Amino acid sequence: MRPAARAIILDDDDRILLVRFDFPEKEPVWATVGGGLEPGETHEQAVRRELLEEAGLEDVDLGAPVWRRTHVFELGVRWDGQDELYFLVRTTPFEPCPRHTWAQLNAEGVTAIRWWTPDEIEQSEELFAPRRLGELLQVLLREGPPAELLDVGM
Template sequence: MSELRIRPAARAIVLDPEDRVLLVRFQFPGVAPQEDRRDVWATPGGGIEDGETAEAAIRRELAEEAGLTDFELGPVVWTRLHIIPFIGGRWDGQREEYHLVRVRAFEPHPRLSWEQLNREYVFELRWWTLEELEEADTTCAPRRLPALLRDLLRDGPPAEPIDAGV
């Protein structure tokens, strides 16, 4: 059996002073032709390019997706390994590290055009309260994002990163 091609990635849990979290709505095409698209709400971030650090990747992704450039990068609080073929079969999965990022309230203004973002499956950005997220009938990545966020807001950053699961 060949080794899995795992893409390294970094994501940001962007929280404002009201503890709202900034999420991105990804719209992925169905795996099979008869399948509908899949909408998934996730934290901003993405793949770490060759020669790039996780911090540089987060800074690039937050600027591209949200127009956010002025922030202090916090600790890694979650990790996640997700095995699923994506990007046209180039990768078999993704290993993510989630950094905490506390910011002043701001209105997201992506640096990339919506046409560019759509090509990366990004179709919407918005702030969510924990209550909205817990009540929403939506798919999140990681799937238990509301519970993870509730614990993070209640307990603060963990001493060691938590496995966020799929």
């Protein structure tokens, strides 16, 4: 499994910033900003790097991870999936301005970035990761971060 770090970026209006991944012969999926750890990198370092590369967001306060997701899938020869830790990031509304170019993002499968409300996610026919993202967000917003790391499933 490839270790990965992801960010649940929520603005003051409780919208979440998601990126759309399009891979050949797979259904497009909307997911949180994040990705795999580089050699020698901690989860915290990785999520900060990904926030900058994919959203242009830096100097954020990170707490402990709130969610964990193990996702099994074919990822080339080296990995058979990802073990992801999700960090909550609260921010004021901003227009995403990735540090990576769109060519770099496209090479990683990223084709779009946008803000979503939990209701939009619940009503959408798009595919999200985790699959229960709308429901999980509603609980997170209502109850706050869990006392213990929550396994969010597929």
